Amino acid sequence: MTYSIIGSGNVGTALARQFARSGIAVGLANTRGAASIAALCDHVSALSLHDALQADVIILAIPFRAHPAVAAMANGWQGKIVIDAMNTYGVPIEDLRGQASSDVVAGAFAGAALVKTFNQLPARLLAQAPAEHGGRRVMFVSSNDDAAAAEVASLVERLGFAAIGLGTIREGGALLGMGGALILQNLVKHV
Numbered sequence: 001m002t003y004s005i006i007g008s009g010n011v012g013t014a015l016a017r018q019f020a021r022s023g024i025a026v027g028l029a030n031t032r033g034a035a036s037i038a039a040l041c042d043h044v045s046a047l048s049l050h051d052a053l054q055a056d057v058i059i060l061a062i063p064f065r066a067h068p069a070v071a072a073m074a075n076g077w078q079g080k081i082v083i084d085a086m087n088t089y090g091v092p093i094e095d096l097r098g099q100a101s102s103d104v105v106a107g108a109f110a111g112a113a114l115v116k117t118f119n120q121l122p123a124r125l126l127a128q129a130p131a132e133h134g135g136r137r138v139m140f141v142s143s144n145d146d147a148a149a150a151e152v153a154s155l156v157e158r159l160g161f162a163a164i165g166l167g168t169i170r171e172g173g174a175l176l177g178m179g180g181a182l183i184l185q186n187l188v189k190h191v
Helices: 008-021 064-071 101-108 146-158 169-176
Strands: 003-006 028-029 044-046 055-061 081-084 113-116 135-143 162-165
Touching: 003 008, 008 028, 008 044, 055 146, 064 101, 064 113, 081 146, 081 162, 101 113, 101 169, 113 146, 113 169, 135 169, 146 162
Parallel strands: 003 028, 003 055, 028 044, 055 081, 081 113, 135 162
Antiparallel strands: 113 135
């Protein structure tokens, strides 16, 4: 599998460092172009947006309102896994039209298997080593596609986190959405 992160802000950079820490190759792209991305570390390559969209697994670490423009950059999303690592802070509830935010994103990336993860922690915690107090920091995973959820849960584990499945987007979204019981919770799983 090949991986790319779209968005080089706090969340995108934190995720890129987790990939590097785990020795997993990942591309990092933004709307300003590869030349605008400073060299982060080994295993992280600066990519153009076009090249980032060629990856098998694409992580969206961009402002929520930017996802339709990214979705429009490809002719089709079949065979791709898109990870929604965005949050809807500051997005009026009316903009979601009564849907979970990831269902809105899935509509824009028609044909892709959408998975929600990497968004429940503040970027500063996401950037830290996942091992904490004798356990591993929890990362929740939700998807309407069981195979994609399993693939991403495996990636989450390879990055050093403890993956916990929350079921479908609607089920997980209720717990992780703004005001949900699990948002911004730094939970550690002991094994």
